Amino acid sequence: MVLMAGGTGVYVPLRPKEGSTVLSSGDWVLSAEELASKITPRTKAIVINTPNNPLGKVYKVEELQMIADLCIKHDLLCFSDEVYEWLTYDGAKHVKIASLPGMWGRTITVGSAGKTFSATGWKVGWAISSGNLIKHMKIIHQNSVYHCATAAQEAVSHGFDREYELFGTPESYFQQLPSMLHQKRQKLASCLRSAGLQPIMPEGGYFMITDISSVKVDLNDESTKDESYDFRFVKWLIKEKGLATIPVSAFFSPEHSKEFDKYIRFCFVKWVTGS
Structure with missing residues (x-):
């Protein structure tokens, strides 16, 4: 713009x-x-x-x-x-x-x-x-x-x-929504820790990022070799684990994106559990 x-x-x-x-x-x-x-x-x-x-x-x-x-x-x-x-x-x-x-x-x-x-x-x-x-x-x-x-x-x-x-009562959606999302935030953080990842706990919003530099996976895919590490990692996650996340470097300008290509973003606004 x-x-x-x-x-x-x-x-x-x-x-x-x-x-x-x-x-x-x-x-x-x-x-x-x-x-x-x-x-x-x-x-x-x-x-x-x-x-x-x-x-x-x-x-x-x-x-x-x-x-x-x-x-x-x-x-x-x-x-x-x-x-x-x-x-x-x-x-x-x-x-x-x-x-x-x-x-x-x-x-x-x-x-x-x-x-x-x-x-x-x-x-x-x-x-x-x-x-x-x-x-x-x-x-x-x-x-x-x-x-x-x-x-x-x-x-x-x-x-x-x-x-x-x-407004200001327990029935207010402005109070109900963050209360509901707080529980989902805690659940996602727990899942990430169980996978050996350290979540960066968000103070607001419904996204959570984590550092993936400790995760050792084979990203030697010829089709993505020229992309940044986090872009390659999220594509690997989709193909191998069926999990969709967002590469954090996409949110940064070209001159700064390389500083942040070891982070990915999760969303906890929805949470579907299997039976």
Whole structure:
């Protein structure tokens, strides 16, 4: 999308803390120094994703404040992808960067009914911001996709009406969904440990990554020899074990992908057990 708008994407990856035993997505951090070093007079915006996909990291207030300070200092917009905002675990708290001082007028917060109400195929979402920013987005939206399916919009409105009445109660879907997924998260982690793998426990979302560098398998397949290690590994998993996962290096830019080609991503939003 940045390229289509005539811009150039500049990437700063999350990385594990140096010298730490990486057990949680919270152990992965964004370098303040690296982020600040990438900002030039041509920089227009910072794009963030919290809770993060594929890692499941939920940005802490101090991490968001660091980003906010840079946005304010350099007069930048912030696009904040928060589609997994209701899916957090173990006390991790989702904070909207738009709620920080000085950020409401420069932040576009992106949400998703597909993620919020477990209806991903509907592709219904929203953007929240100040009137000055939204009026420009409405013009672009009006002249590109116009609107999404009326039936899906109506269904989502009913979902919000119900949540408005039940918010904060045990019947709220915003409480029921993370509670259900927490159990599936624990079960997947247990399965990975039983296979000799160390899961990186996500603080949010419904994905879990694990380091596969300790798994010794024969990946000498001529058809995949030029691909990165994680791409070759997930294809081996599909062929040999009937298990579909995602190579984590696919989420990184070309200049950083080699740093992360020993991780794969699992999904625990569904769990099917045999009889």
